[in-house]
Amino acid sequence: MTNPYLSSATAAGTASDVAVEWDRGNDQWWDWYMSLADSPAPVGPLVDVAEADPGPLPSDDEVAAELAVPYPVTDTQVASFRAESFVKLPGVLTPGALARLRARLREMLDDVVDPSVGFQSLEMMWLDDALVRSAVLSPRIGGISAALLGAERVRLYHDNALSKEPGAGRTPWHYDAHHFPLDSPSVLTAWIPLQATPVEMGPLAFARGAETWKLVADVAFDKHGTSYDRGVSDAFRRDGVQVEDRPFAAGEMSFHSANCFHTAGANRTTSPRMVLATTYFADGVRVIPAPTMVSGDWRTFIPGAEPGAVVASARNPILAPPTP
Secondary structure (H helix, E strand, O other), X not given: OOXXXXXXXXXXXXXXXXXXXXXXXXXXXXXXXXOOOOOOOOOOOOEOOOOOOOOOOOOHHHHHHHHOOOOOOOHHHHHXXXXXXXXXEOOOOXXXXXXXXXXXXXXXXXXXXXXXXXXXXXXXHHHOOHHHHHHHOOHHHHHHHHHHHOOOOEEEEEEEEEEEOOOOOOEEEEOHHHOOOEOOOOEEEEXXXXXXXXXXXXXXXXXXXXXXXXXXXXXXOOOOOOHHHHHHHHHHHHOOOOEEOOOEOOOOEEEEEOOOOEEEOOOOEOOOXXXXXXXXXXXXXXXXXXXXXXXXXXXXXXOOOOOOOEOOOOOOXXXXXXXX
């Protein structure tokens, strides 16, 4: 069976053949990728979640000022990130900053995304909006990323608004080294939920262990169906892999490495699960020799960087370090 979201070019070949580049937009890419999850959308009534009152919202300038202050990353947190391939950090953002960013991303998504789409996304928002730019390029989040990677300087790969609408299903198991055309392990993604995220809302979940990806290296990718997601799940159960799938408190965010396998549950609530996800890499990283369709519209994110070249375009700025 051919996946309906693929073009004739990307559908060609065997189910694991992804050697061609993606030839549609990022919205279509997400439609395709979400269709690879091995479980249906939730059934039955959705759950109401209480919305916290953040009080008077800060201005855009106040949010930017908050994000310019360093976050004290401990040696224990760095060690945990390197041992587990992810770490969750509490209190990175205040409730007011979360609410301000959530409202802005909602406005931006509503302007361009079909409201009937269950998993809504928008990339490269930092180019058009000052508030989003202050978050995506913030010294606070950049400083955390550099500390976790052990990098002197980090660059932006892209930002991503992700709104899993009420009733939308699972995100399949995957790891970002399969997606990002960056030839280095020094890549991570900051996952910033813009509300408290209970289990019913589908928080990001992580397979523990920096070497866990090796357990599923031989599972054949399936660009048409759900066998890859199912194969990864079966392998993790067989090998007793522990999964961190607890809720996110308001202001808590996670950082996961490019080799970290992760997934997310269905949104079984009546509220959108909104996230700002931003990906950073150590300065000096090059493009892999042969990007594939799994990398999506990667030339939009790193324009002018051909295979083998160092990524250093104007769309990949170096993040300024936080001022102590």
